[in-house]
Amino acid sequence: MTRPYRLSRRGFLGVLGGGALALAGCGRLGGETSGRTLTSALPLPAPFTGPLPVPQVARPVRPGHYELAQRAAKVEIIPGTRTEVWGFDGVFPGPTLDLRRGNQAVVRVRNELPVPTSTHLHGGVTPADSDGYPTDLVVAAGRGFRPVGGHHAGMRIDPDLWKFHPGARDYVYPLDQRAATLWYHDHRMDFTGPQVWRGLAGFLLVRDDEDDALPLPKGDRDIPLMICDRAFDEDGAFRYPSRDPSLLVRAGVDDAYMEGVQGDVVLVNGAPWPELEVDAVRYRLRLLNASNARRYRLELRPGGRFVQVGSDAGLLAAPVEHDAVTIAPAERFDVVVDFSAYPVGSRVTLVNTLDDGTARNVMAFRVARKAADDSAIPARLSRPKRIRRSDAVTTRVFDFRKSGEWAGAWTINGRPFTPGTPLARPRLGTVELWRLASDFHHPVHVHMAHFQVLTRNGKAPAATDGGWKDTVDLRPYEVVEVLVRFEGHRGRYMMHCHNLEHEDMAMMADIEVV
Ligand SMILES: [Cu+2]
Numbered sequence: 001m002t003r004p005y006r007l008s009r010r011g012f013l014g015v016l017g018g019g020a021l022a023l024a025g026c027g028r029l030g031g032e033t034s035g036r037t038l039t040s041a042l043p044l045p046a047p048f049t050g051p052l053p054v055p056q057v058a059r060p061v062r063p064g065h066y067e068l069a070q071r072a073a074k075v076e077i078i079p080g081t082r083t084e085v086w087g088f089d090g091v092f093p094g095p096t097l098d099l100r101r102g103n104q105a106v107v108r109v110r111n112e113l114p115v116p117t118s119t120h121l122h123g124g125v126t127p128a129d130s131d132g133y134p135t136d137l138v139v140a141a142g143r144g145f146r147p148v149g150g151h152h153a154g155m156r157i158d159p160d161l162w163k164f165h166p167g168a169r170d171y172v173y174p175l176d177q178r179a180a181t182l183w184y185h186d187h188r189m190d191f192t193g194p195q196v197w198r199g200l201a202g203f204l205l206v207r208d209d210e211d212d213a214l215p216l217p218k219g220d221r222d223i224p225l226m227i228c229d230r231a232f233d234e235d236g237a238f239r240y241p242s243r244d245p246s247l248l249v250r251a252g253v254d255d256a257y258m259e260g261v262q263g264d265v266v267l268v269n270g271a272p273w274p275e276l277e278v279d280a281v282r283y284r285l286r287l288l289n290a291s292n293a294r295r296y297r298l299e300l301r302p303g304g305r306f307v308q309v310g311s312d313a314g315l316l317a318a319p320v321e322h323d324a325v326t327i328a329p330a331e332r333f334d335v336v337v338d339f340s341a342y343p344v345g346s347r348v349t350l351v352n353t354l355d356d357g358t359a360r361n362v363m364a365f366r367v368a369r370k371a372a373d374d375s376a377i378p379a380r381l382s383r384p385k386r387i388r389r390s391d392a393v394t395t396r397v398f399d400f401r402k403s404g405e406w407a408g409a410w411t412i413n414g415r416p417f418t419p420g421t422p423l424a425r426p427r428l429g430t431v432e433l434w435r436l437a438s439d440f441h442h443p444v445h446v447h448m449a450h451f452q453v454l455t456r457n458g459k460a461p462a463a464t465d466g467g468w469k470d471t472v473d474l475r476p477y478e479v480v481e482v483l484v485r486f487e488g489h490r491g492r493y494m495m496h497c498h499n500l501e502h503e504d505m506a507m508m509a510d511i512e513v514v
Contacts, residue, residue, distance in 0.1 A: 032354045034328075034441035034499060035260025035293030038231040038239055044265060045079055047273035048347070048364040054223060055203060055269060058095035064105055066097060070138075070200060071112040078265075078272065081236025085199035086113055092270045093226045093290075094184070094202025101175055101208035107184075110168035111138040115247045116145050117195065120187035121173055121204060122330060122445070123180060123312055123470045128491025130171040131447055133161075134189035134508070135419055141167035145248075161419045173204075176488075178314035178384070178468075179211035181224065181286040181332045189419075190251035193261065193292050193500035197230065197240050199270075201290050211315060215376040217284040217336065223276070227327075228290040229263035229359055239263075253501055259440065260293025260501045266352070268363045275347075275364040279371035280340045284309070287335060289327040292500040295441060295473065296352040297326045298362065304341060304348065307377055310334030311467030313450040315382035324353065325464055328443035328473035330498040333464070336377055342367045384468055387452060387483050392433035396424055400474060400497060400507060401439035409506040410497065416506030417496075423509040426486045434482050438474035442502065445471040447493040448513065451484040471498055486513050 061067050073090030074082040088094030088109075099105050111117050116139045120132030129136070139145045145164065186192055186200035203224045216222070231239040241257045244250035253261060265272050289296060300306070308320045312332050325333050342348055350362040403411040410416075413423060426432050426449075433454070436444050453465035457478055465472070474480055496508035 032295065032297075033262070034295050035262040035501065036257050037262040037264055037357070037359070038241060038257070039264050040232040040239065041234045042078060042081065042232055042236065044358065045272055047361040048275040048349070050079070050271050050274050052274035052276040052363060053269045053271050055091070055093045055096045057098045064103060065108070066105060067108045067110065068094060069110045069112055070117055077267070077270065078232055078236055081232070083232065083236045083238060085238075086195065087199040088184075088202050092199030092201070094200075096202060096224065097184070097204040099173075099175055099204065099206055101177065101179060101206055103175060105173045105175060107171045107173065108168055109138060109171060111140045113140060114143070115191065115195065116164070116188055117200065118187045118189075119171060119184055120447070121171070121182055121184045123182040123332075124173055124175075124204070125177045125448055125488040126171075126173055127489045128493060130173065131493060132171070132187040133492065133494070134187055134192070135161045136163045137188065138165045138167070138169050175206055177206060179208040180206050180310065180312065180314040181288065181334060182206060183226070183288055183290065185290070190504050191247050193253070193504045194240050194242050194247055196290070196500055197261070197292060198238055201226065203286075203288070205286075210382060214378060214381060215374070216309060217282045217375040221281065221375070222284040222286070224269075224286040224288065225363070226269050226288050226290045227296065227362060228267050229294045230265050230267055231263035232265065251504060257501060258505065260499045262291070262294045262359070264358045266359050266362050273361050273363060275366055277366045277368045278339050279369055280342065280344055280367050281371050281373035282336050282338045282340070282375045282377070285335050285337060287325070287327060287333045289329050289331055291329050293329060294359065295326060295328045295354060296362065297324050297354045299324045299351055299353050300337065301349045301351050304337065306333070306335035306337060308333055308335050308464070308466070309377065309381055312470045313468035314384065316467045317382055317384055318380055319377050320463060320466055322463060326354075326473065328441070328471065328498070329500070330443055330445055330471040331469075331473065339365060339367050340373065344369060387431050387485060389433065389454060389483065391431040392483060393430045394426070395433045395435065397435045397437065398423070398495070399437045400442040400444065410502040412495075412507060412509045415509070417508040419510065421510060422492070422512035425512045425514050426484070428486050428488075428490050428513050431483055431485050434484050435479060436472070436474055436482065437479045438476065440476050441499065442474045442507070443471050443498040444474055444495065445498040446484060446495045446511070448488055449484050449486045449493070451482040454481040454483055456480050490514060
């Protein structure tokens with residue numbers, strides 16, 4: 001059946017299905033939601049009753065070499081139940097790779113899962129053969145796999161594009177890039193949504209001398225926060241509306257979830273609505289939205305400000321204060337929060353004002369005690385390269401929308417993902433102006449190349465659009481201009497929507513850097 005060219009109102013306000021289906025943010029907040037909420041089938045814990053976990057830092061097996069095994073494990077996420085996660089080293093989030101600029105890291109990923117995987121370092125300036133192309137797959141030892149149709153049945157599938165590494169493969173990360181909060185996650189063709197949902201994601205922090213030299217909060221006052229939503233079955237299993245729960249044959253989600261899958265439980269570093277005990281001092285919080293589809297507008301209660309020091313691809317030139325930070329899937333915000341502004345003994349909550357249900361709460365901070373604070377936020381943070389509109393050698397337009405031609409697909413310039421057929425061939429060392437247009441909420445991500453946001457609907461960008469980025473939040477019927485700098489490596493990369501259900505339903509394109 002051909003779907004209408006424009007999304008119907010159903011996309012935003014929804015038709016309530018039976019049973020467990022419910023929509024978040026009906027009415028007032030409807031236009032801000034970016035998917036349909038799947039409701040958990042078990043009693044949910046009260047918020048702020050468990051501690052915030054901080055992922056373990058991965059240890060090298062020898063200098064510059066790391067090994068991560070993707071495997072299933074049972075963990076307690078909802079108290080009293082066990083959830084099977086598919087985690088790097090069996091944990092979710094995976095171990096944090098804490099690395100330094102210019103020190104190449106080789107990460108051997110061993111797949112012990114029943115499905116193929118591809119691991120992408122999001123924000124990494126990575127050679128193409130280590131970038132985690134969706135058909136460049138690691139298959140568990142002893143398991144056969146051949147590409148079946150999925151959404152690509154009947155499409156030209158170039159056999160040169162499908163690679164199968166038996167058991168394990170090495171990903172080489174030169175990390176010749178500024179200090180930044182990156183993350184690694186699964187990127188398998190057609191099945192990224194369910195595989196990330198099951199837990200295949202972790203942080204990779206790039207550090208450098210410039211960042212280290214700043215008096216920003218450090219050590220255990222510098223905390224990565226992976227925020228994502230999930231839903232749970234009666235027995236504690238992750239609930240996700242896959243058409244094929246084996247994730248082997250049929251791609252996609254139930255039609256009702258075409259716009260994206262949201263959960264009713266907010267996890268931070270894998271724990272539901274956790275609480276962190278803090279000293280009454282400044283903390284650097286590295287916010288990552290690792291949700292499949294959900295956007296958050298983060299605010300502090302009973303009030304307070306985020307001082308943003310970094311964006312997706314590293315430090316800003318100067319700090320920017322925000323009362324609220326809207327964070328779309330895959331975006332990162334490095335912010336400093338000063339807890340000395342709150343009385344000792346008080347609780348500060350991080351809330352999501354785009355939701356008025358259970359996904360309104362995110363986490364809490366318990367201000368435990370006064371303490372010395374030698375941190376500061378300097379007025380000047382970095383001198384990132386600046387680029388101007390006049391630097392662009394080419395202008396390209398990319399239109400992200402649900403296609404009228406191709407049933408059930410999300411497309412770019414009317415085309416579903418066609419591996420091996422690039423939508424653009426930018427030249428290494430150049431800057432291009434890309435005009436991104438959308439029909440819905442589409443967090444647009446470009447691999448390898450970083451960009452700066454130039455305009456939104458012909459006007460100045462949002463206060464939260466600053467700095468070098470790799471993901472930009474397009475809102476419905478918006479046109480965003482970005483200046484993309486192709487610096488790093490030649491080869492086949494991609495750009496795509498980072499709403500993972502849209503990504504799995506073909507909203508991707510090859511970009512060949514020549
Ligand atoms: Cu999208």
